[in-house]
Amino acid sequence: MSDTENFNSNEPGRQAYDQAQKAFDTMTDPKAYRDAQAAMGLDPAKMTEAFRTMTERSMEQSKDAYARMKTAADQATKTLESTMEHAHNGSLSLSKRAIEGLRAQAELNFAHLEKLASARSLSEIIEMQTSFVRRQVELATDQAKEMQQMSQSVARDVSQPAREAAEQASGKDAF
Numbered sequence: 001m002s003d004t005e006n007f008n009s010n011e012p013g014r015q016a017y018d019q020a021q022k023a024f025d026t027m028t029d030p031k032a033y034r035d036a037q038a039a040m041g042l043d044p045a046k047m048t049e050a051f052r053t054m055t056e057r058s059m060e061q062s063k064d065a066y067a068r069m070k071t072a073a074d075q076a077t078k079t080l081e082s083t084m085e086h087a088h089n090g091s092l093s094l095s096k097r098a099i100e101g102l103r104a105q106a107e108l109n110f111a112h113l114e115k116l117a118s119a120r121s122l123s124e125i126i127e128m129q130t131s132f133v134r135r136q137v138e139l140a141t142d143q144a145k146e147m148q149q150m151s152q153s154v155a156r157d158v159s160q161p162a163r164e165a166a167e168q169a170s171g172k173d174a175f
Contacts, residue, residue: 079164083158083161087154087158090150093154097147105140112128116129
């Protein structure tokens with residue numbers, strides 16, 4: 001006996017096959033599908049309207065979510081651009097100030113060498129050297145203070161866009 005003959009003779013298996021075939025036929029035949037829905041107490045017109053309403057609501061929610069995400073992304077981009085601009089400008093200012101400090105040190109060194117070349121005695125050299133070291137320390141101290149103040153200012157400027165964005169975000173509802 002072959003598998004096909006065995007299947008056809010198997011009563012429960014045949015009933016399951018027939019039921020599956022009937023369900024498939026019902027789903028592919030629009031009239032039979034509507035009749036089956038009506039038999040279950042479902043109104044196709046109401047289902048279509050409910051589906052349409054649900055789809056429209058879902059689309060609106062998706063559009064709103066996208067708009068909020070786009071706004072948040074735009075704000076984050078602006079914050080990052082502003083932060084990077086402040087960081088670049090601050091770095092440039094600090095670099096310029098460091099170069100100015102090196103130039104001032106170099107000028108002080110050359111002026112000191114010129115004075116040393118005109119010295120007439122050891123005591124005059126010691127006096128010039130003492131004065132030179134004192135001016136170097138004062139200059140280095142002033143430059144360090146100025147660099148510290150500039151660094152603090154740059155840090156404030158760099159963090160300002162992020163602070164403003166955080167303040168704005170805390171004032172708005174999160175999506």
